[in-house]
Amino acid sequence: MRTCRLHGNLHYTAAFPGFRKQNKSIAPLPFHVYRSSRLSIQCAVRFRPCIDIHKGKVKQIVGSTLRDLKDDGSILVTNFESDKSAAEFANLYKEDELTGGHVIMLGADPLSKTAAIEALHAYPGGLQVGGGINSDNCLSYVKEGASHVIVTSYVFNNGQMDLERLKDLVSIVGKRRLVLDLSCRKKEGRYAIVTDRWQKFSDVYLAEEVLQFLANYADEFLVHGVDVEGKKLGIDEELVALLGRYSPIPVTYAGGVTVMNDLERIKTAGQGRVDVTVGSALDIFGGNLPYKDVVAWHIQQESLTV
Numbered sequence: 479m480r481t482c483r484l485h486g487n488l489h490y491t492a493a494f495p496g497f498r499k500q501n502k503s504i505a506p507l508p509f510h511v512y513r514s515s516r517l518s519i520q521c522a523v524r525f526r527p528c529i530d531i532h533k534g535k536v537k538q539i540v541g542s543t544l545r546d547l548k549d550d551g552s553i554l555v556t557n558f559e560s561d562k563s564a565a566e567f568a569n570l571y572k573e574d575e576l577t578g579g580h581v582i583m584l585g586a587d588p589l590s591k592t593a594a595i596e597a598l599h600a601y602p603g604g605l606q607v608g609g610g611i612n613s614d615n616c617l618s619y620v621k622e623g624a625s626h627v628i629v630t631s632y633v634f635n636n637g638q639m640d641l642e643r644l645k646d647l648v649s650i651v652g653k654r655r656l657v658l659d660l661s662c663r664k665k666e667g668r669y670a671i672v673t674d675r676w677q678k679f680s681d682v683y684l685a686e687e688v689l690q691f692l693a694n695y696a697d698e699f700l701v702h703g704v705d706v707e708g709k710k711l712g713i714d715e716e717l718v719a720l721l722g723r724y725s726p727i728p729v730t731y732a733g734g735v736t737v738m739n740d741l742e743r744i745k746t747a748g749q750g751r752v753d754v755t756v757g758s759a760l761d762i763f764g765g766n767l768p769y770k771d772v773v774a775w776h777i778q779q780e781s782l783t784v
Contacts, residue, residue, distance in 0.1 A: 523745050525776035526730050526755040527571045527579035529564050529597055529605070534589025536560040536567060538758040558764035564593040567762075568600035574773050576604075578730075580628065580700065580755060583609030584675075598623035606657055608700075613643065616651045627651060628700055630659035631673040634680045644695050654697045660684060661702035662717070669717060676704045684717075686724040693727045703733030713740050715747045722748030735759050737767065741775055 530537055538558040560567075564581065571579050581597050583590040586609065594607055599622065607619045608628025616627045633644045647656060661676060662669040662684055669684040682688060689699070701721060703714035713734040721729045730753040731744060737759075744754045756772055759765040 523748075523750055523779045524578065524753045525576065525741075525772050525779075526753050527567075527576050528732070528755050528757050529567045529579065529581045529594075530584055530757065531564055531582065531590045531593045531597075531609075532556075532584040533587055534593045536562060536564050536593075537584070538763045539584060557758040560763070564597040565600040568597040568605060570762075572601040572604055576773070576776065578625070578698075578753070579605050580730075581605050581607045581624075582628070583607070586610040595619075595622050606700075608657070608659060613646045613650055616647060620651060620655055624655075626655050626657045626697060628657040628659050630661065630671075633658065634671055634673045634682060637673075637678060637680050639680070639682050648695050653695060656696045657698045657700050658692055658696040659700045659702070660689075660692070661700070661704055661707075663704045669720065672704055676702075684720060689721075689724045690726055693725070696727065698727055699725055699729040701729060701731055703731065706734035707732060712736060713744060713747075715743060718744050718747040718752055719749075722751045725751065728753065730755055732757065735767070738771060738775065741772070745779075 530539065532539060537556055537560070539556050568579075568581075579601075581594050583594050590609070594609070598605055598607060598619070602623035603625050605624060606626040606628055607624040608630070611619070611627045611629045612632045616629075619627050627647075629647060633640055633647070635643065660671050663672050663676070663679065664670075665679055665683075671680045671682045671684065672678060673680055684701075692699070699721075701717070703717050706712065706714050713731075717733075718731050721731060729751070731748065732755040735741065735744075735754065735756045741754055741756075744752055756767065757763055759767040760769050760772065761767060762769045
């Protein structure tokens with residue numbers, strides 16, 4: 479395994495606008511938490527599969543078209559809907575020995591929850607789950623077989639980071655089972671974390687000090703480049719480079735992969751430290767990129783890791 483050394487001290491009051499004003503009662507973290515420069519992690523480039531579930535069906539949706547309200551004049555853009563169940567895709571990933579895949583519930587409806595749990599049962603310990611995760615239900619998904627729970631809106635609440643909620647999640651499910659979804663969109667030249675089905679900009683921007691700080695509470699990051707996600711327009715190379723340069727824990731990028739060369743571009747831009755997930759482009763989701771070729775690329779990356 480390649481060793482990636484962490485670096486830099488954390489200055490969280492500068493990283494999060496209004497943090498001190500909004501969180502006066504929160505005591506600073508113990509000093510040892512900040513000594514990240516003495517820690518190291520192991521990392522390698524991997525393909526992370528996905529199962530996106532909407533109203534109980536496996537679909538590929540342009541995520542930025544999801545809306546909470548039906549009468550806002552917007553139209554949901556669906557790239558693909560499968561006849562296969564979430565559990566069937568989970569079995570496929572299990573057969574191909576792909577770990578760390580993401581089961582995302584695009585809505586909190588009962589059918590989607592049932593489908594997600596069936597997928598977890600089909601591949602216990604091999605999949606992460608996200609969508610509506612909070613402190614009340616996070617542990618239940620782990621008990622159903624999720625290796626990790628993925629959280630965004632519960633932590634980045636009302637446009638700001640809620641550290642109390644984040645600490646509460648860690649106390650319940652544990653740092654080693656928590657993935658923070660830091661999906662983002664460009665705003666005034668910077669990448670702002672977006673929440674609530676990617677409709678709302680938070681006041682937290684991806685930067686070295688932010689990633690260093692949040693790494694104290696999570697085992698991994700998942701980052702969708704929302705501006706290109708689901709559109710098969712090519713990857714956001716600038717975002718990949720930022721993640722490769724500054725993330726001190728494993729991070730997976732999603733968004734815009736169209737051809738095999740995009741995987742190599744992610745590997746290069748991310749300095750060999752950013753994993754990749756592919757959705758709409760795959761032939762198993764109605765695209766032109768052969769799933770078997772991506773799996774073969776993944777196996778090749780594993781063979782190159784020393």
